[in-house]
Amino acid sequence: MKITKYIYSLLAVVMMAFMTGCSPDEYALGEKDLSSDDLVEGIAYTITHDSNNPNIIYLKSLLPSNYAVTFDTPQGRFQANSATLKIPFNGEYQARIGVTTRGGFLWGPYADFTVEDFCSEFVDDPLWTYISGGVGKSKTWKLDIDANALTRHSDLWAGPLGFWGVDDDWSTCFLGQTASAGDHWNWTPDIAGNGWVMTAMDYGYMTFDLIGGAHVTVHNNETGEEWRGTYMLDTDNHTITLSDAELLHNSGHDGVVTNWSKSLKLMGLDDDRLQIAALRDNSSEGPCLLCYNFCSQDYWDNWKPVVDETPVTPTLMEGWRSLIQNPTNREITFKLAEDGDEDGFAFGYCNLDGSVKDATLSANDGIEDATLVLYYGGTDATNTYTYTAPDGSAITGTYTLDDNGIFTFSNGLGNTSLGANYNMSTNADNTLRIMSVTKDDYTGALKSVWLGKQCIDDQGNLFQYQGYHWKAQTAGAAVKKYKGVLNYFSTGFAVTLTSSDVFITGDGDYTFTINGANSEPYGIYLDIAKLYADNNNCDVIIKSIKVDGNEISFDDATIDRGTADGDHSTARRYIVNPWGKTADEASKFSFTSSIEVTVHVTYDTGENKMEPTEVGAKRN
Structure with a gap:
């Protein structure tokens, strides 16, 4: 029995060796079966011109079908056994073939070919006109961000750089179509709130022309570099290839993209919108498309911000009035917030919308003794207040509070120095405006109120508020939440x-x-x-x-x-x-x-x- 098993095993080995020897794939694992000298025009592939239109060029592989072939051409790279080029401009061009073998990827040498004439029909597609301005013209594009983190085409995108799935393209971006399968998603952050994406600055420009050919100039303000080269649009597949130039981009993403020039995806293009994406293929976060968003120089120069003439006022939380004028807890005592506590500082400057500016001011000693007591009596005559200054002096009177959050204190609040060149008082008409109201998320009770006094410039315009941060005092020691x-x-x-x-x-x-x-x-x-x-x-x-x-x-x-x-x-x-x-x-x-x-x-x-x-x- 053991002899029989041995004979069967030996036969199996012989059959496997015979089958391996008959395989058309004769190269050994880890060794290239071809050399670069084999991948030349006429042996590995052909370059021919169309008999009716010589501006159409056909590239065709002559290698066996088991080879995975890539053509590198003036119009980008094609992973196929053949490629058709439509080159509008006369000139000298190059192409080469590459092959995937078990030993790795191998490129052959470039082969030259000539296009004799200009073919106008190949630049009749509107995309050529959009990107260059048309035959005999040039057009400049700006990366849509400046030193003030301002994006001009905010109607189309939030910032100059969008992150897209690797399978997104013209159809999902420009046309807004929904894809049924593949890696499809996108996120375009604003730079003002996402400074990690890129530094806010004017990055320069890209100029495309159709003057005796398709030329591109890329000027990068960040690095000071300038490239002058040519470009080619594939209007059928919506790609763009730059020769002797790179897509304008920020240096922070240099290392995560290995190709800034060849077969870049054209994600969007019209009269004042240009979106070009490079593949992020060298990042620990995985592959995705980095889509750079440009607007035309004309749009950039003539853009004006939309001016909202509606007066900016604070938006107060729902139920703010019932927190301050509470019939259950009629009397509320306030003290100025302690500098550095979790809710902010005792005083500071506020924007017109009520938000507190990020500027810490040094407080005088003793201001923690200032106290404001509001009593809600239900009518203007019975709504009373008492303000006690740090020196113990007191001001009493009645107050009103309107639906816009404006307090009127009948006798004002005096004039208390809170810090260097910063005094607390009401406006000349004894009013202060509520900037914001907060409540305790756990108990629902009033937590604090910012009151603001108007700051007026020399033209009589309100430009900010001087804010006073009053915290409601509660009896007993509260549990930290x-x-x-x-x-x-x-x-x-x-x-x-x-x-x-x-x-x-x-x-x-x-x-x-x-x-x-x-x-x-x-x-x-x-x-x-x-x-x-x-x-x-x-x-x-x-x-x-x-x-x-x-x-x-x-x-x-x-x-x-x-x-x-x-x-x-x-x-x-x-x-x-x-x-x-x-x-x-x-x-x-x-x-x-x-x-x-x-x-x-x-x-x-x-x-x-x-x-x-x-x-x-x-x-x-």
Whole structure:
């Protein structure tokens, strides 16, 4: 029996060797079966001109069909056994063939060919006119951003650079068509709020012409470089190829793209809009299209911002009046906020919309003794106030509050120095405007009020407010609370969902629930604001995850611990991190009704769990 098995095994080996020897694929693994000298015109491929229109050039492979062939041409690269070029301009051109072998990819030498005449019908397509201005003309395009982070074509995009799926193209971008399959998504961030995308500056220009040929000049203000070359449009496939030049782009993305010139995708083009995408193929974040957005020089020069003549006023939260004039809690005592507390500072300057400007002013000693007491009596005659200055002097009177949030104090508030060159008082007519109102998310009670005095320029225009930050005082020591929220976003950030606020008041278990439905999960993270700032040794342990009521498996150790982007005061657990260890877990979170996450919060574990590299140092 053993002899029989041996004979069968020997026969099998002989048959495999025979079949391998008969295979047409005779080159050895790891060795090229061709040399560059084999990949020449006339042996590996042919270049021929159309008999009726010599501006049409045919490239055809002569290699066996088992070779994967790529043609490198003046109109880009074609991964096919043949390619048809439509070259409008006379001149000398080059092409070559490349082959994929088991030993790697191999290019042959360039072959020259000549186009004798100009073929006007090949530049009749409107795209040639849009990009160059037409035959005998030139047109300049500007990357749509300047030093003020201003994007002029904000009606089309939020900023100069968009991120798109690798399968997106002219149809999904310019035509807005929906693709049924493939990697399709997009996100175009504004530069003002996303400075990491690129530095805000005037990056220069690209000029395309059709003057005796198709020429391009690219001037990069960031690097000082200038390229002069030619370009070719493939109007059928919506690509553009630059020769001796690169697409104008920011240097911050140099290393993540290996090709800034060949067969770039034309994503959009009309009279004052140009979008060209290069493939990000060398990034740890994976491949995508980097779509650079340009506007024409004419549009850039003649653009004017839309001026909204509607007066800018603060938008106050819903129910603001009932918080201040509360019939249940008729008397409210206010003190100026303490500098550096979690709610801001005692005073500062406010924009016309009520937002506080980012400027910290030094406060005088003793201003914490200033007190404002409002009593809501229900009528103008019974609504009273008492302002007590830091020196103990008091001003009393009645007040009114209109629907626009404007207080009128019958006897004003005196004149109190809060800091160097900064005094607190009312306007000349004894009014102050409410800039903003906040409430305690946990109790729903009034938390603070910013009151503003008008600042008028020498032309009589209101340009900002001088703000005073009054915090409502509550009896007893309040329990410190931290607001937690579970966040969900889908592919391309098309859908974002959040849980209701959950307030963390001490060590224990807390459950966060997102209600809704989505079938394209991309990222899920839990944030607890300010928890890490106050408790560097805290920990947030994932205890349970349910999708549509069903428990799903997880490993708490693989779920990223850390703090929020740009905010190291907030503790974060990144349950599904598209850029982290749990990226492949996203499919588990496709849901039809709810996602529920239960965590255990510990304020002090004895060591820094969330950001151990910080060695316990507080960061605010």
